[in-house]
Amino acid sequence: MSYVIDPSPVASLPIEGESSRFPVRRIYCIGRNYADHAREMGHDPNREPPFFFLKPADTILEAGRDFPYPPGTTDVHHEIEMVVALKSGGRDIAEADALSHVYGYGIGLDMTRRDLQGEAKKLGRPWDVAKGFDHSAPCTALVPAVRIGHPTKGRVWLNVNGETRQQGDLSDLIWSIPEMIAYVSRLFELKGGDIIMTGTPAGVGAVRRGDVMEGGVEGVGTIKVKVV
Numbered sequence: 001m002s003y004v005i006d007p008s009p010v011a012s013l014p015i016e017g018e019s020s021r022f023p024v025r026r027i028y029c030i031g032r033n034y035a036d037h038a039r040e041m042g043h044d045p046n047r048e049p050p051f052f053f054l055k056p057a058d059t060i061l062e063a064g065r066d067f068p069y070p071p072g073t074t075d076v077h078h079e080i081e082m083v084v085a086l087k088s089g090g091r092d093i094a095e096a097d098a099l100s101h102v103y104g105y106g107i108g109l110d111m112t113r114r115d116l117q118g119e120a121k122k123l124g125r126p127w128d129v130a131k132g133f134d135h136s137a138p139c140t141a142l143v144p145a146v147r148i149g150h151p152t153k154g155r156v157w158l159n160v161n162g163e164t165r166q167q168g169d170l171s172d173l174i175w176s177i178p179e180m181i182a183y184v185s186r187l188f189e190l191k192g193g194d195i196i197m198t199g200t201p202a203g204v205g206a207v208r209r210g211d212v213m214e215g216g217v218e219g220v221g222t223i224k225v226k227v228v
């Protein structure tokens with residue numbers, strides 16, 4: 001195979017304690033998956049089926065690197081989320097089989113240009129410019145499920161400059177990980193390399209240049225990213 005221009009490198013994430021990397025194909029993100037966050041965004045958590053949006057794979061920003069404040073916004077928000085990485089996929093995956101497709105877990109930040117998202121919502125436009133901008137998906141190294149199992153509870157938290165902003169617990173997820181995998185697989189063919197950002201608890205808010213975001217999911221890991 002030859003290309004008329006050089007192809008972009010494959011987006012990837014490190015694996016904790018290993019030299020091989022996880023190649024990222026697609027990033028599926030669920031909206032409003034914690035009741036208290038759905039409420040803070042003005043929605044009823046009880047009446048909605050799940051909905052998803054995507055970020056391009058190359059929006060991954062490897063944890064340890066600084067997050068460059070993006071252009072076109074004055075209101076960039078943090079959303080701390082557990083990340084699920086799939087080692088295999090398929091269509092119409094049954095909930096009972098879903099976890100057998102999981103390679104491992106990590107911690108991510110679904111960074112959001114909230115002002116552009118608000119405008120898009122108001123005008124009935126897509127969210128891509130709000131969610132899929134360059135470096136909008138800071139993410140840690142992945143931890144294989146064979147090491148930590150499949151987490152279903154544990155504190156989810158985010159501090160900014162040492163002050164608590166977001167708090168929740170994995171046990172508060174409205175849609176579980178098997179339910180999310182099954183649901184997405186009815187709309188898309190999932191493949192190994194796909195990752196799912198599993199939603200954020202309440203307390204989302206703006207960051208400024210110089211801020212340090214530090215958060216984690218109990219039993220999975222922590223992330224620390226500086227805004228520059």
Ligand code: MN
Pocket residue numbers: 029030031079081110197199200
């Ligand atoms: Mn999110």
